[in-house]
Amino acid sequence: MIRRALDCGSLRSLSLSPVCGVRPNLPDPEDEKAMELYKLYRPERITPAKRGIELLKSPGLNKGMAFSLFERQYLGIHGLLPPAFMTEEQQAYRIMLRIREAPNDLARYGILDALQDRNEKLFYRVLCDNIKELMPIVYTPTVGQACQQFGSIYKNPKGIYITINDNSISKITQILSHWPHQDVKAIVVTDGERILGLGDLGCYGIGIPVGKLALYVALAGVHPEWCLPVLIDVGTDNQALLNDPMYTGLRRNRVRGKEYDRLIDNFMKAVTKRFGMDTLIQFEDFGNANAYRLLDRYQQKYCMFNDDIQGTASVVVAGLLASTRVTKKKLSQEKFVFLGAGGAATGVAEMCVGQMVTEGLTEQEACERIFMIDIDGLITKKRANLSERHQKFAKDLPDTRNLLEVVKTVKPGAIIGASTVAGAFTEEVIREMAANNARPIIFALSNPTSKAECTAEAAYKYTNGTALFASGSPFANVELNGKLFKPGQGNNAYIFPGVALGVVLFKIRHIDNELFLMAARKVAESVTEKSMNTYSRIYPRLKDIRELSIKIAVEIAEHCYRNGTATLYPEPEDKEQFIRYQVHTVDYEELINRSYDWPAKDKQHGFPIPVMKRHSMDDE
Ligand SMILES: NC(=O)C1=CN([C@@H]2O[C@H](COP(=O)(O)OP(=O)(O)OC[C@H]3O[C@@H](n4cnc5c(N)ncnc54)[C@H](OP(=O)(O)O)[C@@H]3O)[C@@H](O)[C@H]2O)C=CC1
Ligand SMILES: CC(=O)C(=O)O
């Protein structure tokens, strides 16, 4: 993907200017009221206790050659760095050069991974300023490849590992206390059983919480030191990993049942004991058997959500709501066929029901419009042992495993794939959708790209350009009959960063489903007419997510103060301004607190930055 950008755009495409509006607002120093609010919630910066080489080895503090002469002398690093000075822009430029020259995406992942270990600010600076180009590296699809090869690429720890051998609250609390940051406010946790659509990757799944939390920072401005990735290792049933000499996890089959439940229970208790009751816990990539079960068990007790269920539901409903502006049909007037009936698909189906009910249908009428297919075929009333969740979607139709047959019978307005079955939306299925709909909705949500139910090209080609298409992992633009299509990424990355930002900043203690429906509506209303009418794209641009996250956070904060679940007091009057004061900045800050009697700010050293044209990938 990036290789191509290099080939056609070469170095002239290098971006030096920030594109995501990342900077937090600083109040006008003359405005006393604004300064007071700013200082009330934001602690004073303190000159770090670390000095010398120890400081340079701290990724949260290190600025490399961007340290000024004054900082170098004051902090005991003078002479430990090459004598030249560089700005953050120059450093970012160097890194982007290396990234674009790397032979493949996994190598790019390695460069970014090493940068995160070395200089956190610069890592986020580079990521934020090149989000469209680099999100596919730190997130799906490349993160999937990184997880699969984690044994050979592992360098430095970036999270906490809790195993079935640590199964007590005190042991887990002890482990959590080893994490160097005290002020953890958000955790992403997986047990590695369903990593993207790649299945059970056991301990190698740690890449997913690390990647999701990188997006907390890059797409919502959550502070990196508030974030903790966690891998729960109960073994793996992946025989290839058990045979892999490089495997980094416990070499045993998965523990299930009571012991497993006790471990998760102990983990939840230990987290709240160590970091407080309002610590946000995002469940990620748990297997089908545990995802909903754990959500049902903990949703009312802890500040938690399941991203694959609720985040996915929200982003898909957002895409469907945006599509209504093109199809001119409400959700409640459409029929939906889901391929896959696991956590993601069922979460989406349930939120569609919620939306249809707000549009005036009864729950039963809404469920009648939703058809679900799992590995055993269409979910029908004849199916034995259906879960309560799936019973309401069961239909009085003949059993079939044939998606085309279902599409021919039901004539849905939308097909939504969350099945991990690559290519399941065949040419015949897509053509049938086009035959029945002026603007067929086709969502191939399975990740990574290799698992997508169809490609963007197939969706546009077999519908003669009428498809409203979205995919979980990014696809390149498609040109068809002289028209340019820009496929949207139907990925929960539009949702979880903003929800997390709202939750951690306003100390929201309970995350109900309503928040995700609100987030969905915010995303849908942010899609521009130009995006839809010119490019058939029903999601906002990736570079707009940061602003979107702020809007989502404001929306959910207003709601949570009304229902009493937001517990930050005094309640900020202007919530948007409050958020803008709080978000993490990717600009270097001076490490020395000069509120003492230091001489006037020393002059910034540096050489002129080469002028480059703006990069063409982060276009409209
Ligand atoms: N775009 C996004 O934002 C997101 C995408 N996803 C992606 O969605 C996919 C599924 O995730 P999730 O629901 O959590 O996983 P689950 O394992 O919970 O569900 C997978 C579902 O697919 C079904 N399935 C498997 N094989 C077939 C088949 N041949 N025909 C029909 N159905 C089949 C399974 O059936 P059975 O239950 O009978 O085994 C199950 O219902 C993954 O690839 C994941 O990466 C997930 C979350 C977010
Ligand atoms: C995007 C995501 O959460 C998944 O594929 O699991």
Ligand SMILES: [Mg+2]
């Ligand atoms: Mg996931």
